[in-house]
Structure formats: structure tokens, C-alpha cells
Amino acid sequence: MRVAIFSTKPYDKRFFDEANQRLIDNGGPSAGHEIGYFESRLTVESVSIAFGIPAVCVFTNDEVDPQVLSMLSGGGTKLVALRCAGFNNTNLAEAARLGITIARVPAYSPNAVAEHTIGLMLALNRKFYRAHTRVREGSFELEGLLGFNLHGKTVGVIGTGRIGAIVSQILTGFGCRVLLNDPRPNQSITNYGAEYVALDTLFNESDVITLHCPLTPETNHIINHEALSKTKRGVMLVNTSRGALIDPAAALDALKAGQLGFLGLDIYEEESDFFFHDLSGKVIPGEFSSQLMTFPNALITGHQAFFTTEAMTAIAETTLNNLTTFERGEPLGLNEVTIDMIR
Ligand code: NAI
Numbered sequence: 001m002r003v004a005i006f007s008t009k010p011y012d013k014r015f016f017d018e019a020n021q022r023l024i025d026n027g028g029p030s031a032g033h034e035i036g037y038f039e040s041r042l043t044v045e046s047v048s049i050a051f052g053i054p055a056v057c058v059f060t061n062d063e064v065d066p067q068v069l070s071m072l073s074g075g076g077t078k079l080v081a082l083r084c085a086g087f088n089n090t091n092l093a094e095a096a097r098l099g100i101t102i103a104r105v106p107a108y109s110p111n112a113v114a115e116h117t118i119g120l121m122l123a124l125n126r127k128f129y130r131a132h133t134r135v136r137e138g139s140f141e142l143e144g145l146l147g148f149n150l151h152g153k154t155v156g157v158i159g160t161g162r163i164g165a166i167v168s169q170i171l172t173g174f175g176c177r178v179l180l181n182d183p184r185p186n187q188s189i190t191n192y193g194a195e196y197v198a199l200d201t202l203f204n205e206s207d208v209i210t211l212h213c214p215l216t217p218e219t220n221h222i223i224n225h226e227a228l229s230k231t232k233r234g235v236m237l238v239n240t241s242r243g244a245l246i247d248p249a250a251a252l253d254a255l256k257a258g259q260l261g262f263l264g265l266d267i268y269e270e271e272s273d274f275f276f277h278d279l280s281g282k283v284i285p286g287e288f289s290s291q292l293m294t295f296p297n298a299l300i301t302g303h304q305a306f307f308t309t310e311a312m313t314a315i316a317e318t319t320l321n322n323l324t325t326f327e328r329g330e331p332l333g334l335n336e337v338t339i340d341m342i343r
Helices: 010-027 066-074 092-098 110-126 128-136 162-174 187-192 199-205 225-230 248-257 309-327
Strands: 002-005 034-037 055-058 079-082 101-103 154-158 177-181 208-211 235-239 260-265 298-300
Touching: 010 034, 010 309, 055 309, 066 092, 079 309, 092 101, 101 309, 110 128, 110 162, 110 208, 110 235, 110 260, 110 298, 110 309, 154 162, 154 199, 162 177, 162 187, 177 199, 199 225, 225 248, 248 260
Parallel strands: 002 034, 002 055, 055 079, 079 101, 154 177, 154 208, 208 235, 235 260, 260 298
Antiparallel strands: none
């Protein structure tokens, strides 16, 4: 099947070429796909690249809004294959109306994201980034590096699907008390000691709060001024899920006031303007650069939680399998994103 892959980076090309070659090695030349790689994001301006191509493949910051979908449909595209789990950038109602199928990679490596989440917690708490800079400059001073034991602390996990469940399990191993919140509880997590509580209880009692729910109208700015007013003073907040779960103005206010003691982000509400690009040497606009990046107790990574060899391999393989399944007219099953998923 012909597919236009948007927002391509060299690493995407490497993993997709390798996965496509494996399809060809196992099933002959017709088992592979005809892949066109494009660096630009999918937007209204770039959508014409896909005209005449039956499938497009996009990532988290591509714009699959009604206008883009309508233009894709007009150009003959029948499948949008998301090479990610989240689908908040996709207008499912419009896709359904236009008869465009949306596929995704529901679970490529929840462990990758869970492990990065724990990495952010440890790095913030034990200030690895400050210690590394100091030692490189020949300073072995400990003042300012004081951390706390995670053992015995209470950690609140909001969203206990694939990633949240693994985070909970790892934290239980650290000896944390783990509080969970999810409208669809997964009782198997409670087998190793974690407990489901009301959201307010989680806010009130947690020393660390970590977000693993999808971005939906309901979860948009779930961490806002009101939520932060209910947390313990000095709480650590980690978000590796989607940027808009946190109201950035509320987070900045809470950081300045000391209500938020630590902030770890792998994603940011306005990330599509700069994440995945090298902007060193340029002025980065907005509050992100002017304020958030200057806090000594804020640690930001550029949407890299998924970025492991295992996850990239799984993303490429599942996406190409989605193309094969669609081309054969077979059901995509759990890999299809339907409008019912947001109802
Ligand atoms: P999942 O679908 O397995 O789990 C999400 C859980 O959130 C579900 O159990 C759901 O019931 C729950 N949920 C929904 N609404 C909620 C609410 N209002 N309050 C609390 N919980 C709620 O998803 P998975 O695989 O665990 O991924 C979670 C999120 O992580 C994705 O939606 C995506 O945005 C993000 N992600 C980030 C990556 C990164 O590189 N930073 C990579 C992959 C995913």
C-alpha cells in the first residue's frame, strides 16, 4: 500500500525501513509497502503532499482536524495510521463522517513510558541534572542537592491503564503507598497493595502525583488552580501523558508559590511549535522558555518517554501491519480508533 509518512525524522525512517524489509523478507516484495517519507508536519499547508495516496501515517503533533481530514478525503486518502497511542490530535467525528479509518498503535511499549516517568521522579528528587553539571565543573558540593526517600512516600497515579499500571507496580517495589484514580478501575493492580481512592483524596494525600490518563474534554486541565490548591505543599507533579492535562498558568503560579515543589514534564501544551526540533541558537517564544525552563525544580524532556529501541520497533511493525490489514479489508480490531472511544 502507498503511504505518506509525515513528521519523519531519521530515526523514523530507520525503523520503518527495517520493519518493511522484514515484511518483504518474510512474504516477498508484495508484502512490503511503498513508503514516502516527508519531514513536514501534517497541516492544512502540507496536506496536498498526500493527495492521491491512500494512507497517511502521522505522529502526535500532526494536525488531523476537520479541515485536514476533509482535504485528505478529497485527495483520496482512506486511512490515517497514527504511529502513537493517543488520538487527541484527531477529529474522530469528522473522520467517521468522511469514512476515513483511523488506526493506531495502542501499546508499543508502556514500559518505556513508565520507566521514563520513574526516571523523571528520581532525577527531580535527587537532582541528577544539577549534580552532573556541578561535577563536570569540578564542584563536589552537596548543598542544594538534598532529596527525599521515595520509600514510604505516597504517590498518586491518575489513569491506571497500560502505563499507569506499570508505574504503580514499580512504585510499589520502591515501597511507596500508591493511590490510584481511574473511572475504570483495574483491580489487578490492587493485588500488590495499591488502592483506588477519590480524586480529592489522591490530591490531598500524595507526595508525588503522576498523570497517565488520555487527553479528553474531561481531562483537559485536570491539574488546574483548584486541583493544585488541594495538594500537599511542595508536591511533585510528573506528566508524561499529554501536555494539556495541566493548565500551564496554574503550574507556573504553583511553582512560584512553592505549592508545587517539583515539576517533571515530558510533554507540554504548546509543544507542537518546538518539540522534536533543534532550536538551540534560536529564541523559543512563549512562557515555556521565559519561565518554566528557568525553574531549578522543573525538569523537562522533549516528548522522549516512548523513545526506546523496543518501542520504535513495535511502532513501525504495528503501523505497517495496520496498513496490511486495512489493505486486505480485514478488521483492525483494537488497533482501530472509533468515535465510541470518546463517548
Ligand atoms: P490506556 O488507554 O491503557 O490507559 C488510560 C487510562 O486512563 C484508562 O484506564 C482510562 O480509563 C483512564 N482514564 C480516562 N479518563 C480518566 C480520567 N478522567 N481520570 C483518570 N483516569 C482516566 O493508555 P496508556 O497506554 O496507559 O497511555 C496513557 C497516555 O500516555 C496516552 O493517552 C498518551 O497520551 C500518553 N503517552 C505518552 C507517551 C510519551 O512518549 N510521552 C507515549 C505513549 C502514550
